[in-house]
């Protein structure tokens with residue numbers, strides 16, 4: 402008994418010993434924790450988003466096992482996090498040789514790996530570096546946990562989601578219900594900024610944000626804000642621009658040291674919790690997300706989706722748009738189409 406306890410304690414720091422002891426085999430993990438839950442892998446776990454997101458996931462009672470993967474620093478992050486007294490078991494994996502071990506048996510894989518923006522850069526400027534990172538990580542997912550739901554955070558999301566889809570298609574594991582681009586930060590910002598203008602509690606506000614996740618491709622539907630509030634034309638123009646430029650506002654304020662990390666970790670944790678509650682069977686969980694879609698003529702689009710036991714169960718149409726929103730939609734589609742095609746072309750030129 403004491404030996405078992407000791408073995409359980411060192412699992413946090415030395416995952417490779419797990420197989421030898423068999424105390425916490427992958428199959429038994431869910432039953433060992435204080436609460437039944439899911440196995441979640443975070444890829445890019447040592448970064449600006451990764452670290453606070455790892456903390457929030459470790460605090461989520463629905464996460465029973467948390468795997469932290471990065472090319473650097475995960476032993477330290479894992480040791481630090483493993484001292485928090487939540488029931489989630491945390492294990493660290495570092496370097497590409499440990500990627501596959503970090504992914505085996507996962508229910509949800511969250512990917513914030515890659516470089517963030519610096520002032521003057523657009524999300525598209527990140528393409529060359531992040532495209533290759535997302536490609537490699539998705540190859541690992543296809544091999545080791547093909548049934549996992551995958552949340553893509555790495556920018557440019559408008560291209561990295563199509564990249565992930567093309568990798569999964571080439572590997573024969575593609576399921577459109579399980580691939581989701583995380584746009585929750587746009588919704589979180591929209592709720593906050595609208596609440597500020599109206600002078601209400603942001604937790605009461607729900608703003609659908611559609612399109613994509615870059616500049617003008619982010620389109621808040623301020624005519625559909627819940628509860629129903631009336632905004633003036635000037636307020637709508639101000640809010641739309643501020644929501645579209647929310648990321649740039651943070652990039653400029655950080656003046657070269659990165660992009661949104663804390664608000665992104667908050668948004669990603671909120672979206673992960675929604676996904677896990679839905680996977681567990683909770684009904685009626687609706688969130689905005691950038692997903693394979695047929696609601697417009699583009700193959701990927703952000704709109705409200707119903708999350709369920711298999712990931713995205715239903716993609717909802719956009720609902721009635723006013724003239725300002727219709728114009729915004731027409732403009733964003735050209736840019737979004739080009740970003741989607743860039744992602745698809747990238748994978749077509751690679752040998753996987």
Ligand SMILES: NC(=O)c1ccc[n+]([C@@H]2O[C@H](COP(=O)([O-])OP(=O)(O)OC[C@H]3O[C@@H](n4cnc5c(N)ncnc54)[C@H](O)[C@@H]3O)[C@@H](O)[C@H]2O)c1
Nearest residue numbers: 445447448449450471472513514515516517554555556586
């Ligand atoms: N979807 C969104 O709303 C949203 C919001 C903010 C930032 N982002 C994006 O998230 C990404 C991460 O941002 P950040 O601020 O955390 O950056 P960061 O540089 O602080 O962290 C990125 C981490 O990824 C790791 N990494 C690099 N290559 C890797 C690989 N091949 N495998 C695993 N890990 C690898 C790095 O070591 C680093 O720890 C960026 O692409 C950024 O643009 C998305």
